[in-house]
Amino acid sequence: MRISTKHWVAPLLLVAGMIACWLAYRLAAPRQPVYKGKPLAYWLDWLPMTVDTANGHARMWPGAVPAGPAQQKAFLDRLNDLSGKAQMAAYRAGTNGMPLLLKRLQARESKMDQMLQKLKARMKLPWPESKEVRRWKAVTAMIELHGSIDFSPIVPQLIRMSQDTDPQVKKAALFLLRYIKPRFPAQPEDAKAVPPETN
DSSP states (O other): OOOOOHHHHHHHHHHHHHHHHHHHHHHHOOOOOEETTEEHHHHHTTSOEEEEETTEEEEEOOSOOOSSHHHHHHHHHHHHHHHHHHHHHHHHHGGGGHHHHHHHHTOOOOHHHHHHHHHHHHHTOOOSOOHHHHHHHHHHHHHHHBTTBOOGGGHHHHHHHTTOSSHHHHHHHHHHHHHHSTTOOSSOGGGGGSOOOOO
């Protein structure tokens, strides 16, 4: 009797992809600040996304809320608690958290990432988060830091990112530039004054 493999191939690929992503992250991730015994990357995942709107910006948490009043309350209470701690983690990290935040701002979805997201949607799993979700959570962290640290050293890098070929990277960079510098134009002309990065 021949055993069908279609039922276990997708979960196996998902697990293998998660392991590969975790290993790649561990090898490539910049040194991170730690808060309450956990690295900044852990806490960033508990921040809400910032959503660019016509009237400014809003915040939202991606994913489904459990059914039932009791389950919803428990879920939202835990989410609010962890989100508050995540905001404090970003605040405590300060400028030391910038390398990780900038890395997440300009991350791109690879073919492996796209495949994992399709498998995740098919299996209705909450993890892994997409690079796009993490990008806008990094934006949230930067908003939390605004006013407590000097953003001027990273403005040139944000200007370069605002000219990126990836429209999502460009959108996030422009949003932050307008947030940091309210009079910053939608298509920054002063980017011409910033020399491009060279390898």
